[in-house]
Amino acid sequence: MSTPERFERLGATPEPGLLPLARLDKARLLIAAEDLKTQGYLLMDVVGIDFSKFVEKKPARFGVTYNFYNIDTNDRLFLRAYVEDGESLPTLYSFWKAANYLEREVFDLVGVRFDDHPDLRKVLTPDDLEGHPLRKDYPLGESPTLFRDGRFIDPPAFRAGLTGQSGGLTGWRGGERKGFQDRDDKPPVTPGVKHDR
Structure with missing residues (x-):
């Protein structure tokens, strides 16, 4: 099945660009995930983007892009769901356990919430950091x-x-960084012995 046929089957609208990317309504996200899972696709990455200052007008402020890959067919495709500030998306955790960390990262950095996520909390920034650092208004x-x-x-x-x-x-x-320089006068290292340097 070709990528355009696959997008049509998922109910997704292709977006222009160099990558096989299509826009998917958030209401169809779980249906598409189930279909892709049964076809052998893996969830490789989830990326949140704040389009509020983007040159081209997008359907909503935030775009969450899902990167799917099928090892057997070497086929990769990207689906993007758009949400406004305060809206949420369904979690894909029930299909791919990797969504746990990937969705937490999007929540932490951009602030998009995922409904029914088992552990939606910050993962990269300190707990007491207010806001989401990849938002354009941060x-x-x-x-x-x-x-x-x-x-x-x-x-x-x-x-x-x-x-x-x-x-x-x-x-x-x-100027030139003054980090560790490779030297000839290093102390000898004995295998199996822990050395403090």
């Missing part, structure tokens, strides 16, 4: 952030480190 680099492991990001120091004005968090001051 204030870039302006929130002091304390991570669970004790690291602290101070916005002015972070920006200074990025521009090379000071060491900041990165330790980089511009």
